[in-house]
Amino acid sequence: MGGSRFHSLMYPWFATGHMTPFLYLANKLAEKGHMVTFLLPKKALKQLEHLNLFPHNIVFRFVTVPHVDGLPVGTETASEIPLSTNNLLMSAMDLTRDQVEAVVRAVEPDLIFFDFAHWIPEVSRDFGLKTVKFVVVSASTIANMVVPGGELGVPPPGYPSTKVLLCKQDAYTMKKPDPTIDVGPNFFERVTTSLLNCDAIAIRTVREIEGDLCDYIEKHSRKKVLVTGPVFPEPDKTIQLEERWVKWLSGYEPDSVVFCALGSQIILEKDQFQELCLGMELTGSPFLVVVKPPRGSSTVQEALPEGFSERVKGRGVVWEGWVQQPLILSHPSVGCFVSHCGFGSMWESLLSDCQIVLVPQAQLGDHIRNARLMTDELKVSVEVVREEIGWFSKESLCNAVNSVMKSDSEIGNLVKKNHTKWRETLASPGLMTGYVDNFIESLKDLVSGPTMTER
Template identity: 65%
Template sequence: MDSKFHAFMFPWFAFGHMIPFLHLANKLAEKGHRVTFLLPKKAQKQVEHHNLFPDSIVFHPLTVPHVNGLPPGAETTSDISISEDNLLSEALDLTRGQVEAAVRALRPDLIFFDFAHWIPELAKEHMIKSVSYMIVSATVIARLHDPGAPVEVPPPGYPSSKVLFRGNDAHALVIRSIFYERLYHQLATGFKSCDVIALRTCNEIEGKFCDFISRQYQKKVLLTGPMLPEPDTSKPLEEHWSHFLSGFPPGSVVFCALGSQIVLEKDQFQELCLGMELTGLPFLVAVKPPRGSSTIQESLPEGFEERVKGRGVVSGGWVQQPLILSHPSVGCFVNHCGPGAIWECLMTDCQMVLIPFLSDQVLFTRLLTEEFEVSVEVFREKTGWFSKESLRDAIKSVMDKESDLGKLVRSNHAKLKEILVSPGLFAGYVDNFVEGLTDLISVQKHD
């Protein structure tokens, strides 16, 4: 039997999902497997530079059907506000006919999916295997359940008390939105129906959660490891950022980035800028312009640019995040606790300050701050917003090498980094993952 397989990949229509799926596709292609990658038409141009094996990874563009209420031409979450995610989810479901036609024509061995809960049913009809691949942390997956079904009580030793939402987490109420209720139901359906669950994590950080998920769904759980992209050595850090950062002592600069989907309100954006200013430290902020603004400059606090000239920069454009994090002058990373950002930071010496915005980010934040104690969370007011003072205090606490909290976080981060950078660890996860998929397919072929 030929041990090389052909995989379909069908991620949620968000770059924060498509790009990690493509990182996994690169690892599979590197091992000699073929991948057909299903995605919205316009998105192909924006992700194809991540395709390191264009001969083995073929893009299959989908036409995103129009749904009432969805802005004309919207194809990914970057084209809409978070409140319209449920409409894009409906549009994704309406591509089922196109996906099925591609499966029928190209006959893959297995198909990876995340939000499209109907994929396992389609896969069974065509005698192929389905893999529910989750890029969010296992901590979050262990908390998901079908809202209509009873919740299984976690077993002894499961650290539930430290990763639950706190009562005054106003921002955590986002999980009660239409999209999140619908999403939780879809994910639980996908987990129950798929052939295997795959998670972008490793046992060293989330082993107990992975074991719990396996028992909860009575499914094999395969781990890919963090799936970090290969560093692009052909493109050094852009000259203006390299010049700016190199003007400061090692470990002194605060870098802030909040991911591709977080768009702040103008007052919260200004509070972020003022909090950075209050630290007295050099800083680089890379966030999208706030809601209602077309540029960063028009929304900056009055007199801000003059006051921080020479030590602080706020950019609204894309930046080379991994290269900035690995720059010797950067000592602190303020972020939204997206899994990719966390993995990147854990592999560096940067200290972490977390401002979670969505429910999955809140849970992952609690794991890192309270279980592993490798980060500090920014305190939020009862309104759900953070103040410039709470941001300043969180940053200062990890940047002060003499404070008890700073010492604790630095020590724990260094120990965890040492484990994660051990030679062969991540390559071993990829080898075991591919072996697990090959076994899954061989069972299908012998049935």
């Protein structure tokens, strides 16, 4: 390490919602003159390359993901597979250990940021390096894991946020992996092992929202918890919204369009997909739905409800391609964001002017916790009521959207007022840069301090 500059190696979980915030953080480090070697699969390069704002300081290196039984041949990222097979991709990434060790040997970093690869601390100790577990989900998700043996819905002693605890109903609806398939450590074991063996924990949050939870994690993990802030890039004024969406959105009144996006990995069942479409139709508002084709369908068009396209022609679009979500959210015609409440989308919604409606996927406990944080604690959103089967009816979706879109709605005015307060807090001058500056200073201290084996 030359002077106060350091060199980081980053090895994120190969999912869009994880690789992207890792790269956002890499940009913040590179902006201050630090070097980053970023490991990713070749399929992700096109998706991420344009987000590398400092290519002289951030170098991509490719990792070949070996094949494991149960995954389609050639699978490299989580966006290519259903959520139920994520554990297989994690096992495939475990087999990249030799490749990671070779990169460490070649580039000689000072520290390693990692995600679900729980074996990274073992690798780092062999080379005398520091490790940081970078948590790109909420602190509430990790806080539920630092005290083992807890009961669902029952807060452990000292737990600061009871409203984000999973209840038994949530656990029932979350799909469990097939117990007959040996995929190595499960998700919980990976996270807890990572928390136990890393040198420090970094969380993509702010203390204004989750400070008590960060302190709780630090106390029970006995590890320094560093807070990065959302680490979003500054808006690039040279990048404009695609003309097709500018033209379509500009045909509607301000704050009238409902925009629904469910992330890069969620694949709905056909009946869930159709209920979503019918619920949007029932709102009576113009709408844009961005979603993957449902299971068993090759396109969204072939899976649409009968007569749907004709009924919503001129006011509704269902789109299966990639869109510029932050730019759509900032368009003056968009008044409501229906989100699955992934952590990245949560931050984007908080920083937008849109009303927020949440439809967390029952399979993803962190999305459920995010929704509880937004709805029950911050009170900036409404959550669509789910049926016992874990999804929602078209009527419940319609009711949730209309409850925040109508100008005379009491709940709509309440969440709008709270949302405005939090948006102004998060956008206050110097807040985000202050988090990044403090984080980098903490990393310098970490790099110069003793390793786990030296303590």
